[in-house]
Structures are given as structure tokens and as C-alpha cells.
Amino acid sequence: MKYLFTASLAICCLGLSAQDIYKLDHIIEVRIKFLEENWDGQLDSLKQEGDELRLVADVEVDGKKYPGSGVRYKGNSSYFSVRNLGSSKLPFNIKVNHTDKDLRLPGGVTTLKLSNVFRDPSFVREVLAYEIAGKYMPAPKANFAKVYADGKYLGLYNCSESIDEFFLQNYFNENTGPFIKCDPYWDEEQDPDCPISDKASLMYLGEDSLCYKSLYELKEKGHWAKLIELTRILTEHRDSLESILDVDMALWMLAFDNVLVNLDSYIGRLCHNYYLYQDTFGRFHPLVWDMNLCFGGFRYTGLGPALSDAQMTELSPFTHFKEKNEKRPLIMALLNVPLFRKVYIAHMKTILEENFTNGNYLERISAIVKMIEPLVEQDTNRLYDMESFHKNIHETVKADNAPIVGVVKLMSKRADFLKKHPLFQKDTPKISEVIHRKNAEGVNISAKVDGADKVYLCYRVGKYGPFTRSEMANNSGQNSDQIWAFDLEPADGIQYYIIAEGDKTAALSPARAAYEFYEVDKK
Numbered sequence: 001m002k003y004l005f006t007a008s009l010a011i012c013c014l015g016l017s018a019q020d021i022y023k024l025d026h027i028i029e030v031r032i033k034f035l036e037e038n039w040d041g042q043l044d045s046l047k048q049e050g051d052e053l054r055l056v057a058d059v060e061v062d063g064k065k066y067p068g069s070g071v072r073y074k075g076n077s078s079y080f081s082v083r084n085l086g087s088s089k090l091p092f093n094i095k096v097n098h099t100d101k102d103l104r105l106p107g108g109v110t111t112l113k114l115s116n117v118f119r120d121p122s123f124v125r126e127v128l129a130y131e132i133a134g135k136y137m138p139a140p141k142a143n144f145a146k147v148y149a150d151g152k153y154l155g156l157y158n159c160s161e162s163i164d165e166f167f168l169q170n171y172f173n174e175n176t177g178p179f180i181k182c183d184p185y186w187d188e189e190q191d192p193d194c195p196i197s198d199k200a201s202l203m204y205l206g207e208d209s210l211c212y213k214s215l216y217e218l219k220e221k222g223h224w225a226k227l228i229e230l231t232r233i234l235t236e237h238r239d240s241l242e243s244i245l246d247v248d249m250a251l252w253m254l255a256f257d258n259v260l261v262n263l264d265s266y267i268g269r270l271c272h273n274y275y276l277y278q279d280t281f282g283r284f285h286p287l288v289w290d291m292n293l294c295f296g297g298f299r300y301t302g303l304g305p306a307l308s309d310a311q312m313t314e315l316s317p318f319t320h321f322k323e324k325n326e327k328r329p330l331i332m333a334l335l336n337v338p339l340f341r342k343v344y345i346a347h348m349k350t351i352l353e354e355n356f357t358n359g360n361y362l363e364r365i366s367a368i369v370k371m372i373e374p375l376v377e378q379d380t381n382r383l384y385d386m387e388s389f390h391k392n393i394h395e396t397v398k399a400d401n402a403p404i405v406g407v408v409k410l411m412s413k414r415a416d417f418l419k420k421h422p423l424f425q426k427d428t429p430k431i432s433e434v435i436h437r438k439n440a441e442g443v444n445i446s447a448k449v450d451g452a453d454k455v456y457l458c459y460r461v462g463k464y465g466p467f468t469r470s471e472m473a474n475n476s477g478q479n480s481d482q483i484w485a486f487d488l489e490p491a492d493g494i495q496y497y498i499i500a501e502g503d504k505t506a507a508l509s510p511a512r513a514a515y516e517f518y519e520v521d522k523k
Contacts, residue, residue, distance in 0.1 A: 020106035022141035024127060025371065028159055030112065031060040031148045032071060047073040054098055061105060070098025076186065078118035081400060082383065089116045089155045089381040111162035114147055119399045120292050121388035122407055123376060124368050126158045129260060129291035131364065132355050136515050137252045138171040139288055144372055155379040156372065163275050163289055173464050178223035178278040180216050188214040198327040199271035204235040230284055234329040241333055246285045248514045250334060253286045255347035258319065259418065261312045261410060264293040266330060267319060269302035281465050296405040309396060309405050313413040317348060317421065342506035343499065345423050350511045356415040365393060365407065427451060429500035431509040436520050443494060443520055446485040447509065452500035455484040458514065459496035467514055494520040
């Protein structure tokens with residue numbers, strides 16, 4: 001007997017257990033009670049020395065007590081620049097299970113990262129960017145927190161989820177693999193005997209781990225060989241890339257950074273602000289973080305001088321690739337493959353259509369501003385005045401003598417630019433009627449696809465692990481409908497998505513694949 005199912009959508013790895021504390025419409029209240037009177041001086045000393053040791057403090061979060069929490073200052077420019085200005089609104093990292101390992105915040109998380117909204121007069125960049133990123137890839141969740149220290153109100157902070165062991169377990173069902181922070185030690189110089197690298201760009205620098213140690217931070221020092229292997233494959237063995245890299249997640253990250261003009265990232269001059277995690281299947285997953293300068297808050301691609309507002313609006317989807325910039329091997333390796341390049345553009349179109357051309361981001365900004373405006377007004381330690389807060393949603397304003405483009409000013413024009421880009425104007429394949437049929441021999445998966453030269457089924461068995469990509473057969477026969485199909489052996493827990501490849505473009509179903517996918521019902 002055959003069972004016919006219209007494919008139902010499943011969403012991978014949502015990390016729902018962390019949502020309680022980071023729900024965006026919930027303003028957290030954080031009260032820190034330090035055990036030392038000169039706590040700020042001690043935290044300064046630890047930070048200035050580059051030490052991540054913490055001071056012990058009793059912390060309350062939304063009225064619940066977390067005694068023996070560990071507190072330290074965090075950040076680079078957001079700490080040093082603000083401290084030099086004499087402001088008390090410095091960024092914190094709080095670990096509530098510092099002394100009592102059993103303590104957990106709602107949802108099971110252990111760490112609060114409290115950012116002082118440095119160089120974002122609008123207050124919305126970080127929370128909005130993370131909300132958008134979380135639709136397409138594992139990404140920290142973020143909201144706002146009212147922060148007090150020893151009874152004194154410090155102000156309204158961004159509060160974002162930490163990319164740590166809990167985060168990895170939540171998204172990958174494991175957390176013991178190689179875990180790499182791709183952010184150079186800015187005060188350390190690279191060994192002069194090593195090849196010159198461009199920050200944490202994944203350039204291959206030879207087999208000596210000493211050449212990488214000023215550019216990356218590894219949680220376990222014995223994993224340098226794994227990172228070096230990735231850089232070697234990106235440069236010398238690109239045909240093996242899918243065996244060591246989650247290609248689709250990397251394409252989503254690059255598409256996100258480009259659409260949102262997030263240049264304080266891999267695609268910008270400083271080439272940093274991402275993590276890599278290698279799972280038990282041997283594949284590295286890139287993970288985005290640090291979004292306070294998203295939406296054009298940082299203006300340098302590394303290919304020339306600072307971009308003007310207009311140049312950021314018209315940032316090419318193929319920045320670095322069209323310049324054949326081998327200092328960005330991740331971009332060169334991925335976009336040099338025609339199928340990957342087409343999927344990358346499809347991802348850009350999805351991000352654009354689901355957030356910007358439909359006006360959704362304007363609704364989200366309006367809701368966020370309405371929620372936080374009274375709290376920004378009450379924040380006497382805010383780094384920028386209320387006029388800048390109101391203006392920076394739409395207009396370019398100065399923050400620390402740097403021009404910070406208005407979010408709407410940038411993205412309204414950027415959406416128009418991308419929508420009119422030749423590749424965005426081309427017809428794309430159309431995928432419909434995705435169906436799977438179960439029988440004694442296995443599972444037949446089919447879809448109606450118009451305008452495609454090739455159609456691929458990407459599938460796996462179980463919730464985790466890589467998808468296998470196989471070409472589907474065109475079973476249309478004499479029918480005008482283009483029906484493509486593929487037969488799988490019987491198995492429980494099959495998950496899949498479809499890629500339709502045309503001459504210049506591609507389409508995916510579901511559009512957010514592989515973060516979303518279809519699942520064969522267990523019957």
C-alpha cells in the first residue's frame with residue numbers, strides 16, 4: 001500500500017529552550033551586588049591585563065537570585081573607547097553558574113552578555129540583526145536589559161545569548177568538537193617568519209600552528225590541526241570542501257552579511273566576528289556574532305577607503321569575489337562553484353524578500369522603538385543623546401565622530417538596488433507540489449519544477465548531520481508538467497529539501513533550506 005503525503009515543513013535546531021530569557025518583547029532586569037567596594041577598578045585591571053578572570057558577585061535576574069555569579073567586562077572598542085570617555089556604562093559578561101555549577105537562567109542558559117549599544121544610537125541594530133539571522137541559521141537571540149550595579153542604575157543594555165557549550169548543545173546536540181573564535185588578538189603581532197595573513201580570514205599559512213595563534217582562539221589547544229586542515233582545503237583542495245564545511249550555512253552567513261551590510265564581519269576589513277564549530281561528522285559550521293555595527297555601522301570592506309552611504313547601498317553581492325581577492329578564501333572557494341553561487345543569490349533573495357522588500361523590518365523597528373523609547377529616555381548614561389536615538393532610525397548621525405548611517409535610509413535604498421540587480425531580475429525555477437510517497441520498497445519524493453536544468457534532492461536520516469545531494473530524475477514523459485523524482489531506501493526520520501538549478505539562478509524548497517526542511521512522516 002502507498003501512502004501519499006504533501007510535504008510538511010520542519011524547522012531545524014530552533015534552540016527553543018533559550019527563548020524564555022531572550023524573548024525580545026521582555027525587558028530583563030539585572031541587579032549586580034559586588035562583594036568588593038572597588039569592583040569597577042578591579043574589573044578594569046582584569047580587562048586591561050587581558051585576563052578573563054571574574055569577580056564574584058550576587059546577581060538577581062528578574063528577581064531570582066544567583067549568588068556567586070562571575071562578572072567581568074567584555075568587548076574591545078565597546079569597552080576601551082567608552083572607558084576612555086569616562087562613562088560608567090561598560091559592557092558586562094555574567095556567568096551565573098560561576099561558583100554553583102547547577103544554577104541556570106530560564107531556558108537553561110548560564111551566561112548573559114550585556115552590551116552598551118556602542119556606536120548604535122538607534123539601539124535596534126543588534127536585536128534586529130540577530131532576529132533576522134535566526135530565521136536562516138543558528139544565531140544568538142537578543143533582547144534588552146535594565147542593568148543595576150550596587151543599586152545604581154547603569155542604563156539600558158542589549159542582552160545577547162552567548163555562543164558557548166550550551167549554545168552548541170542546543171543547536172548541534174553536542175559540544176565537544178573543535179570550537180574556534182575567529183577574532184585576532186589585536187595587540188599581538190603575527191610571527192615574522194610566517195606568511196602574512198589578513199586577520200581571521202582562513203588563509204592557509206602552512207602547517208605550523210604558531211602562524212595561527214595570534215589570529216584565532218581555540219577552546220582546546222589540541223585542535224589546531226583541524227583548523228589548519230580547513231584552511232588548506234579552502235586554498236588547495238576546494239573540490240573536497242563539502243567534506244569539511246557546512247557549505248549551506250556558510251552561504252547563509254555570507255548572504256546575510258552582504259544584504260545587511262554587516263561589514264564588521266568576515267566580508268569586511270577586520271575579517272572577524274564569527275565562530276567555527278566542527279561536529280562529529282567532521283564539518284565546520286560558521287556562527288555569526290557581534291551585531292552592534294550591522295546595517296552599515298562599519299564602512300570598510302578592506303578593498304579601499306571607507307564607503308559612503310551611497311556605496312554601502314550599492315555594495316556588490318560579489319564583493320571580494322569579483323576582485324579575485326584570495327585573502328578571502330571562504331568567498332573565493334564557495335562562489336567559484338556555479339551551483340553554490342546560484343544558491344548564494346537565492347539566499348540573498350530570500351532574506352531580502354522576507355524582511356525588506358515586504359516592509360517587515362520597518363514593522364519590527366517600530367515595535368522595538370515603541371517598547372524601549374521610555375527606557376532610553378530614562379538612561380542618563382546612554383552613550384548618545386535622544387535626538388540621535390530618534391534620528392538614527394532614518395538618518396545618518398555622528399557617534400564618536402563616526403558617521404552611522406540610518407537603518408531605514410540604508411536598507412530602503414539597498415532593497416531597491418538589490419531588487420534591480422540583473423541576477424535578481426532573472427527568472428528563477430519554480431518548485432511546487434512537493435510530495436513523498438511511502439511504500440514497502442522505500443520513499444519516493446517528487447516535485448513539480450518549472451524552468452530548471454537540474455533538480456537535486458538533499459536528504460539525511462535523523463535530526464543532525466550533513467545532507468546528501470543527489471540529482472533527481474525528470475519523470476515528465478509526455479506530460480507538460482515537469483515532474484522530478486528520486487527514490488530512497490526505507491528509513492525512519494528522513495529529512496529533505498530540494499534545489500532547482502537553472503542557467504543563471506537557483507531556487508530552494510523550502511526557501512530557508514537547510515535550516516528548514518521537509519520531513520517524511522513516521523507511519
